[in-house]
Amino acid sequence: MMLTTANFLFTQVGFIGLGNMGNPMAKNLLKHGYPVIATDVFPESCKELQELGAQILDNPAEVADKADRIITMLPSSPNVIDVYTGPNGILKKVKKGSLLIDSSTIDPAVSKEMASAAEKMGAVFMDAPVSGGVGAASSGKLTFMVGGAEAEFTAAQELLNCMGANVVYCGQVGTGQAAxxxxxxxxxxxxxxxxxxxNLGIRLGLDPKLLAKILNMSSGRCWSSDTYNPVPGVMEGVPSGNHYQGGFGTQLMAKDLGLAQNTATNTKTPVPLGSLAHQIYRMMCARGYASKDFSSVFQFLREEEGQ
Amino acid sequence: MMLTTANFLFTQVGFIGLGNMGNPMAKNLLKHGYPVIATDVFPESCKELQELGAQILDNPAEVADKADRIITMLPSSPNVIDVYTGPNGILKKVKKGSLLIDSSTIDPAVSKEMASAAEKMGAVFMDAPVSGGVGAASSGKLTFMVGGAEAEFTAAQELLNCMGANVVYCGQVGTGQAAxxxxxxxxxxxxxxxxxxxNLGIRLGLDPKLLAKILNMSSGRCWSSDTYNPVPGVMEGVPSGNHYQGGFGTQLMAKDLGLAQNTATNTKTPVPLGSLAHQIYRMMCARGYASKDFSSVFQFLREEEGQ
Amino acid sequence: MMLTTANFLFTQVGFIGLGNMGNPMAKNLLKHGYPVIATDVFPESCKELQELGAQILDNPAEVADKADRIITMLPSSPNVIDVYTGPNGILKKVKKGSLLIDSSTIDPAVSKEMASAAEKMGAVFMDAPVSGGVGAASSGKLTFMVGGAEAEFTAAQELLNCMGANVVYCGQVGTGQAAxxxxxxxxxxxxxxxxxxxNLGIRLGLDPKLLAKILNMSSGRCWSSDTYNPVPGVMEGVPSGNHYQGGFGTQLMAKDLGLAQNTATNTKTPVPLGSLAHQIYRMMCARGYASKDFSSVFQFLREEEGQ
Amino acid sequence: MMLTTANFLFTQVGFIGLGNMGNPMAKNLLKHGYPVIATDVFPESCKELQELGAQILDNPAEVADKADRIITMLPSSPNVIDVYTGPNGILKKVKKGSLLIDSSTIDPAVSKEMASAAEKMGAVFMDAPVSGGVGAASSGKLTFMVGGAEAEFTAAQELLNCMGANVVYCGQVGTGQAAxxxxxxxxxxxxxxxxxxxNLGIRLGLDPKLLAKILNMSSGRCWSSDTYNPVPGVMEGVPSGNHYQGGFGTQLMAKDLGLAQNTATNTKTPVPLGSLAHQIYRMMCARGYASKDFSSVFQFLREEEGQ
Structure with missing residues (x-):
């Protein structure tokens, strides 16, 4: 076990938000030898990490008091606002020169606000949302899309490389979220x-595997057709082959589409299909698909009239 | 020049519809040594082929009287109905055992009607629409999607191989159109x-090339993002780099989406995004985009308010 | 009972299609003293009318052989095509000068075809679809929208007045359907x-009755808000107050929207909201709403996430 | 001139935001005898009111220092936040017991925030957005939809009656905006x-006036068809009869639909047609329709292909 030795080599890293994603991410920091100081609003979320050697504190302010590099992984914009600027928030006790990396998926406008608030305290804020789900978080194969001052990117990269396979610099603060x-x-x-x-092809008499093959060699090809096909039986190892369990939940997709809609409205950008996609995932959430993989939209559209 | 010799080896092939696509397709049949008997409603469309050695007749019935393998390449369903079942149509003089291949893109229901009408005359009808534009037609690199009796596929393949790089069997009559x-x-x-x-990413501050790169390594990847990117400057050799000239016209895409809409309505299949895509290309046609490449939808959506 | 006497005064009227709508319509003709000669593909549909004095024949051709004024009320375009131009169709035995009135709701293009076929036989065809459901059909309160030669309108009106409260002349053949x-x-x-x-207002804290009142005194007012409100409890005597039973079925609305979509595609008319409405009713049909009143879309949209 | 006398009878009313709408509204307060204390970020907007006897101050805080009843009429949420909670905002100097009425159209969530902030200072905030445009503002015929504590409604009504013909109480804070x-x-x-x-009816051969008449006597009837018909020539005295000048600008409608979209996203309410309507007005804004009346969507959809 290298952790003890490692503690001498690495300085402490704060981690706030130990949910489904944050937990395995923080573990990967530990595995790479970083002493982790963590907190979460749900104390029980902290147990596993504590047993692995992390120090658990009461709130974000205390973490900021001890660590000058902090990663946050939270469900939504209001949580981020609270964790950074709330009464026990990071910015209450943040040290000058601290590096604050937010891996939550939130409105880029909120990322900009947090960066501006951090700057006033002499700290640096970067947004670094991830793609890849719980599996990629566990295996350290996430992709990070990073927005913030380019000069700080190397420092961020050092930490993010412990948790991800790709770390992509996207531009100014908020562009990680945008990407x-x-x-x-x-x-x-x-x-x-x-x-x-x-669905249309099947109803017109085409074999689904054949149709997928034709699309994938033609201009209809996309990731959803060639890597994550939503039709049961067309492909192995994807949620459509497992009753749409696992994968990326419909509810999470609806949330991300809500963010896309908000940024589009704020920038007066027409997104007709994105907007309708949002509405469709919204309707699915209300019909029992909330926790099924988002490829279950095939099933949602598939049901036949008169059955 | 091999054509004279070839005439001894190959039997005649009829070709009806010498437009932008039909003309180079028929030429490829000639190149492969097939004597071609052709006709078109516009006599001037026939000149070039005549000079290359094709025999030109007055109407489809006369072609059917002389050739027992006929290829048709026509703009839309009504033209196909007329060329097959009209007063001077193929079926008026078709020989028993003839092979009739329709490469037009039309409603699969019409393909089925034509197949049924041909069967009554003892002839075989197959639908074999193409993907690939005028360039692929000229270079013999089209993809054919073929629907019809499997027993006849080999015979059809022999002819279609002269004009295309891929010939895919899709199933019963109409499935070529469906695909x-x-x-x-x-x-x-x-x-x-x-x-x-x-467009949204650019307005949120992302560099278009970087955004395309991120999408293409992620789950947003599709043929339109990685092979035919609609944003000027992101990719070379595509219509977006050439003022959206060439390529696949918005008007043709609108036509195909109209067919998709009809088949979806007839089979009671919900296609919310396909339906909205149809409406968007429809609106573009009315705003001067009819003959621009269909990737010009980027430009259509791009215009900013207040400018 | 006036019927016997009436038989001396009025000439016979043919009626083809004795379904939910056709049956009460034909009864109203009888009530007004017209001798009715009827037929339907389902013999059992004819019993009630026969008991009321109508003469029942085997098929449309036989009806046309006896009556020179015929009304048809059929489910969809293929039925109309068959009843007029099929092997036992009206046009097989229609008399010169006959007046053929089709009250089915079908594609106006099919109405035009029928009119043209009738004209060749020396007969006159008019389209006269209705608004108002089974209730209005029973009470003779339908609205007829009539397309066809203006010179024949008075003759048509005489019959239609027996079954409807409003008979509106719309223009050339097909415009009744269009309206x-x-x-x-x-x-x-x-x-x-x-x-x-x-639904949005209720979730934002508004009382539904109050919201309906505000909309109805403002620019949001429409027939669906002020006469047929879809929210249970807002209004009495409408399907929303009776578990969405009765009224105008979702499936019928989906059918009419499919017709609207087809005519829009054929005339290259953009109908973005109409098109999306079609898709929504299509999805509802697949989720068990097919036979509920079309105002049940409130219930469809209403379900809340996480419940 | 009664104003001087009136000054003795009425206490001062603050008015913040003297734009197209605010200006005539404030004038109506003056006409009814209320001494007005006003401010606006653009000094030139204040001149006319000053000449009519209003006292002009530098900023909202100063207005709040002098008047305990204040009406605000501002373009959007950020302006409201600034005018209430900014460095020179109302809440900096608001008196206990003051009544603050905001007639801006903004996100109801912001109204709630303002109400909560006002409450902390011992003041009462109500949202009271209007329907009716500049004309109704000038003639004192606006409709106010009021949200806030019911106990304060009478006090608000007294002022709002000077500027509007209808003052409707909607419920708790934010419900005025919601309505x-x-x-x-x-x-x-x-x-x-x-x-x-x-547009579809016209292309199908119907006369526009006749179609409007049919819709208006049928279930298609709505305010846009019977009171504000968008087709030139169908109706007099509406913007469609005057090149879509005047009326309610497309840009303003797009803004309101953006608010609707935001509240729907926040409450997870599916609004498929509302969402698509938003996108359509968004696209219109980018195509030169921003300042035309919102009924110009007829013209936008009307353009024909190939012309």
Missing amino acids: KICNNMLLAIGMIGTSETM | KICNNMLLAIGMIGTSETM | KICNNMLLAIGMIGTSETM | KICNNMLLAIGMIGTSETM
Whole structure:
């Protein structure tokens, strides 16, 4: 076990938010020898990490008091605002020169606000949302999309490399979020489009495997058709082959599409298909699909009239 | 010049419809040594082929009287109905055992009607729409998606191989059309989705080339993002780099989406994104984009308010 | 009972299609003293009318052989084509100068075809689809929208007045259908829009009755908000107050929207909201709403996430 | 001139935001005898009111220092936040017991925040957005939709009656905004739906005036069809009869639909048609329709292909 030795070599890293994603991410920091100081609003979320050697504190302010590099991984914008600027927030006790990396997926406008608030305290804030789910978080194969001052990117990269396979610099603060949101909007459109298309083809008499093969050698090809096909039986090792369990939940996709919609409204950008994709995932959430993989839209559209 | 010799070896092939696509296709049959008997409603369309050695007749019935293998390449369903079942149509003089291959992109229901009408005359009808544009037609690199009796596929393949690089058997009559329509519907969705996404990302501060790179290594990847990117400057050799000239016209895409819509309505299949994509290309046609490449939807969505 | 006497005064009227709508319509003709000669593909549909004095024949051709004024009321375009131009169709034995009135809701292009076929036989065809459901059919309160030669309108009106409260002349053949389809498309848009709006308002804390009142005195007012409100409890005597039973079925609305979509595609008319309304009713049909009143879209949209 | 006398009878009313709407509203307060103390970020906006006897101060805080009843009429949420909680905002000097009425159209969530902030200072905040445009503001015929503590409604009503013909109590804080946003969302849907329908009907051969008449006596009827028809020539005295000048600008409608979209996203309410309506008005803004009346969507959809 190298951790003890490592503690001498590495300085402490703060980690706030030990949920499904944060927990395995923090573990990977430990594995790479970083002493971790963590906190979460749910004390029980901290137990496993504590047993692995992490120090658990009461709130974000205390973490900021001890660590000058902090990673946050939280569910949504209000949580981020609270963890950074709330009464027990990071910025209450942040040290000058601290590096604050937020891996939550939130509105880029909130990232900018946090960066501005951090700057006033002499700290640096970067947004670094991830793509890849719990599996990629566990195996340290996440992709990080990073926004913030380019000069700080190397420092951020050192930490993020412990948790991810790709760390991509996207530009100024907020562009990490922008890249994440853009990708997921196009992903949602591609997935619904693939599902509509496969369903239509099947009803017109085409064999689904054959149709997938034709699309994948033609201009209809997309990640949803060639890597994550939503039709049961077309492909192995994907949620459609396992009753749409696992994968990326419909509810999470609906959340990301809500962010895309907000940024589009704020920038007056027309996104007709992205907007309709949002509405479709919204309706699915209300019909029992919330925790199924987002490729279950095929099933949602598939049901036949009169049955 | 091998044609004279070839005439001894090959039996005549009829070709009806010498437009932008039909003309180079028929030429490829000639190049491969097939004597061609052709006709078109516009006599001037026949001149070039006549000079190359094709025999030109007055109407489809006369072609059917002389050739027992006929290829048709026509703009839309009504033309196909007329060329097959009209007063001077193929079926008026078709020989028993003739092979009739229709490469037009039309409603699969019409393909089925034509097949049924041909069967009554003892002839075989197959639908074999193409993907690939005028360039692929000229270079003999089209992809054919073929629907019809499997027993006749080899005979059809022999001819289609002269004009295409891929000949894919799709199933019963109409499934060639189904495959073509499905692919183009997903293509349209992917192209509009990519355009919305790139536009949103740019307005959020991302560099377009970087965004394309991120999408293409992530789950947003699709043919429109990695092979035919709609944003000027991101990629070379595509219509977006050439003022959206060439390529696949918006008007043709609108037509194919109309077919997709009809088949979806007839089979009671929900296609919300396909349906909205249809409406968007429809609106573009009315705003001067009809003959621009269909990737110009980026430009259509791009215009900024207040400018 | 006036019928016997009436038989001396009025000439016979043919009636083809004795379904939910046709049956009460034919009864109203009888009530007004017209001798009715009827037929239907389902013999059991004819019993009630026969008991009331109508003469029942085997098929449309036989009806046309006896009556020179015929009304047809059929489910969809293929039925109309068969009843007019099929092997036992009206046009096989129609008399010169006959007046053929089709009250089915079908594609206006099919109405035009029928008119043209009738004209060749020396007969006159008019399209006269209805608004108002089974209740209005029973009470003779239907609205007829009539397309066809203006010179024949008076003759048509004489019969239609027996079954309807309003008979509106719309223009050339097919415009009756056009008016019906247009009205129902706007109705569907208004109903879904009202449902979205009421649902949003309720979630924002507004009392539904108050919100309806505000909309109805403002620019949001529409038939769906002020006459047929889809929210249970807001209004009495409408399907929303009776578990969405009765009224106008979702499946019928989906059918009419499919017609609207087809005519829009054929005339290259952009109908983005009409098109999305079609998709929404399509999805509802697949989720068990097919036979509920079309105002049940409120319920469809209403379900809350996480419940 | 009663003003001097009136000054003895009425206590001062603050007015912040003297734009197109605020200016005539403040004038109506003066006409009713209220001494007005006003401010605006653009000094030139204050001149006219000053000449009519209003006292002009430098900023909202100063107004709050002198008047204990204040009306605000501002373009959007950020302006409201600044005017209430900014460095020179109302809440900096607001007196205990003051009544603050905001007639801006903004996100109801912001109204709630302002109400909460006001409450901390011992003041009462109500949201009271208006329907009716500049004309109604000038003639004192606005409709106010009021949210806030019911106990304060009478006090608010006294002032609002000077500027409006209808003052409707909607419920708790934010419900005024909710009612306004809901109405305008349904209005937008009805207007686009009417435009699609009229356009489709015209292309199917119907006379526009006749079609409007049929819709208005049928279930397609709505405010946009019977009071504000978007087709030139159908109705007099509406913007469609005057090149879509005057009326309610497309840009303002797009803004309100953006608010509707935000509240729908925040409450996880599916609004598929409302969302698409938003996108359509967004696209119109980018195509030169920003300052035309929102009924110009008929013109936007009307353009024909190939012209």
